[in-house]
Amino acid sequence: MIKLYDFPQSPYCQKVRLVLAEKDLSYEKIFVDLMENEQKAPEFLRLNPYGKVPVLVDEDEVIYDSTIINEYLNDEYPHPPLLPPEDSGARARVRTLEDFADNSFTAQGGLLTAELRKPPEQVDQERVQRYRADLGRVLEFLERNLEGKEYMSGTFSLADLALVPRLLQFPKLGVEIPSRLINVLAWSERVKRRPSVKQLQQDLGLV
Ligand SMILES: N[C@@H](CCC(=O)N[C@@H](CS)C(=O)NCC(=O)O)C(=O)O
Numbered sequence: 001m002i003k004l005y006d007f008p009q010s011p012y013c014q015k016v017r018l019v020l021a022e023k024d025l026s027y028e029k030i031f032v033d034l035m036e037n038e039q040k041a042p043e044f045l046r047l048n049p050y051g052k053v054p055v056l057v058d059e060d061e062v063i064y065d066s067t068i069i070n071e072y073l074n075d076e077y078p079h080p081p082l083l084p085p086e087d088s089g090a091r092a093r094v095r096t097l098e099d100f101a102d103n104s105f106t107a108q109g110g111l112l113t114a115e116l117r118k119p120p121e122q123v124d125q126e127r128v129q130r131y132r133a134d135l136g137r138v139l140e141f142l143e144r145n146l147e148g149k150e151y152m153s154g155t156f157s158l159a160d161l162a163l164v165p166r167l168l169q170f171p172k173l174g175v176e177i178p179s180r181l182i183n184v185l186a187w188s189e190r191v192k193r194r195p196s197v198k199q200l201q202q203d204l205g206l207v
Contacts, residue, residue: 002027005047005055007034011165012066012102013054014200018161019070021196023077067098070158082158090153097145097152097159104141105166108134112173128174135175139184146183150190164191168206 004020006013006029020027032038032053040051048055048064055062056069058076063069074082084090112131115123142163145152152159167188170176177184191197201207 003030003057004028005030005032005044005053005057007032007039007053008204010034010053011105011169012052014165014168014204015066015162016054016056016069016073017200017203018164018196019073019082019158021199022080022082022161022194023073025073025077067095067102067158067162070098070161074158082156082161084153084155084157094153094157094159098162100141101159101162101166104138105135105169108138109166109169109173112175116173132173132175135170135173136178139177139181142187143181143183146187149183151187160187160191161196164197164200167191168197168201168204171206 002020002025004013004016004027006017008014008031032044034053038044039048039053044055045051047057047062050064052064054066054069055064056072057063058072061072063072071083078085083094108131112128112135115127115131142152151157152163177188179185192201198207
């Protein structure tokens, strides 16, 4: 059976869980406690020399990095396809957007989370506003990208699934999608109707 070395709050692990669910694959979750630094234990480093989750083990294959895992899952379990099979340009667009999802939210989301974790009297509101504004600019890009499309790359793909964990973090970060971003709002409603996303929200205690 497929094994996923997982930390539930990790958006990278969530990306992989979404793909496993979309493909209706059974798997065993193995909790790696990042708070206890278990990802740097020698036995874990033998699986992933970077000492990071997620790691996926499928029989003899040990795969790390969420993007590579998700491409592996799509190659090995092709139905439903989450990368356009016949069009290399469209596949490149999905990969670019997946990369954008991984990179554009991480720094500011992390800084915002750290700021909001401080005792209320120590929170620097100017920083909070700045980080939220940075995330707002990311949403503006997504709005333009979604023009005339239902999903990030036209058809539903790995790009949408990479963005969902970020979308689900917004309430905790106090980020609201402005009402003028009609494409992002419609996309958000569309992806939240998917059983994979509903399941993840339930697993994370968000609904
Ligand atoms: N590029 C990697 C990033 C994975 C990553 O940064 N995972 C974080 C959790 S969100 C982690 O394991 N951090 C622990 C550490 O760096 O010690 C991927 O997409 O899988």
